[in-house]
Amino acid sequence: MKILVCISKTPDTTAKIAFTDNNTKFDANGVQWIVNPWDEWFALVRAIELKEADPGVTLHLLTVGEADADPIIRKALALGGDEAIRINAAPTESQFVAHQIATLVKEGNYDLILTGKETIDHNGSTVGGLIAGETELPFISLATKLERQGNTLTITREVEGGQEVCEVEFPVVVSAQKGMAEARIPNMRGIMAARTKPLRVIEPAETISYTETLQFELPAPKSGVKLIAPDQVEELVRLLHEEAKVI
Amino acid sequence: MSILVYIDIANGKIKKSTHEVISYGADLAAATGDQLIGVAIGSCQDQLQELGSFGLQEVIQLGKEIERNAPAETDAWAIASLAIEKKATTLLFSHSLGGKLLAPLTAARLKAGIVSGVISLPDLSNGFSVKRSVFSGKAFAKIAIKTAVRVLTINPNSYSVKQTGGVATLITAALTTPSTRIRTKNIENTAGALSLTEAGIVVSAGRGLKGPENWGMVEELAGELNAALACSRPVADAHWRPHHEHVGQTGVAIAPNLYVAIGISGAIQHLAGVNRSKVIVVINKDPEAPFFKAADYGIVGDAFEVVPQLTAAIKKVKTS
CATH class of the missing domain: 3.40.50.1220 (TPP-binding domain)
Incomplete structure (x- = not known):
């Protein structure tokens, strides 16, 4: 079995969100970068578990990014995986990223392609579906559980009002979310091993540009909390009804 | 030319977020002069014609005999075919579980530019650009879509529902989709009646x-x-x-x-x-x-x- 886990580099959850160049670029000054939590905690850790259960599993990690993404892909390799691939291009839009991954998937004979359900910076939730659409592989979105028996995967995914259990044979694209696995912390052995694991850098495939980010904007700051005394709940109800008009 | 709205049906009921997406589509159609068409897949207990009151002119129901709890990934093929037939310039989905499944698959089939999590009507003054929520709600981004066909998913609770009255024409047709290797085993209802993402x-x-x-x-x-x-x-x-x-x-x-x-x-x-x-x-x-x-x-x-x-x-x- 050959697994490809797609990894994104994202600003740390607690990073200050600010923009430069007339609000056209994210201000990376002083920002700590991390492996996108959805990719790391759920997609990658579940893939590592599958490899632990079957040493015959080959696990590749992939990112689309420039050289500054190398430390992030090494961080992911410290958790597990055999080798990493970096497609050497700035991830400008989801369709660009998906096209790069789809191109590699078509050549790489992967049985399972795992993505996180979204990144914490762009929150698009589109890359998994776009990869599946382009490669014409089956797509299972928002999976919370994944079990393997031979070439068959039993996957639980979130649907409106509940959960759906489905079965599918390889190959398949799956987007992972909470429930799939428990977050892990890399150990020293993993960190040391990650330094020498192969990291293959390949050049991007050509594609058209679908969208372009024109400008960012920060929301208007909150005007400040209006405190109500704990014995004045009627006043809160009045404010919610008459001032905020939400009840 | 038309604007196609995906009517999200879960457990036989039209989802509330669909009303928001239709209202969005109606305001967009008023600006572009396009026809506003809804596409529903599978059986539906609600009256689809009544979606006319939110601004739909026509509703196309594919495979009305098919009973199921959630959309299937292959629906994207049918939606894409219909978009081509109806010369759709814009396809609208809710940024719901169903929309997150189908919108990117449909966009890939149509080679259409996709923007998800849209929060307001497009700016048509110079091409087509929309505002979406980014950085987990901490900022917004204005994105231009450069392709002739566009796919948008609209964030639930970001566009107000407008009811104007009117009845849509209902057309039924067979659902034609390719076979899929995915086999649904069972569906378990776990959540309460009120969807968390849709709740006011x-x-x-x-x-x-x-x-x-x-x-x-x-x-x-x-x-x-x-x-x-x-x-x-x-x-x-x-x-x-x-x-x-x-x-x-x-x-x-x-x-x-x-x-x-x-x-x-x-x-x-x-x-x-x-x-x-x-x-x-x-x-x-x-x-x-x-x-x-x-x-x-x-x-x-x-x-x-x-x-x-x-x-x-x-x-x-x-x-x-």
């Missing part, structure tokens, strides 16, 4: 409640407000509440009109999932809780005293 009001509680046995008063408040229930991550991780109620960075992201947070300190990871709420009420006994900085209204007090009083006060207003 959400009542949420955290570790301050001390244990799962104390959720009764939270449920009563939610019941009085007709609100959906949510919780913080530690509460879900401790199995006090089911995981599908977890809102935050790694849980569900929501944007209700009113979010009531009880005994939740307001860690940045939690705020990332709720900061798009229009009004936030925080009840916490710790005046230093960071959540107060993100709140519109706050009560510094003991939840065990405040919450039952609040429920009673709402009940009193409703009956008066």
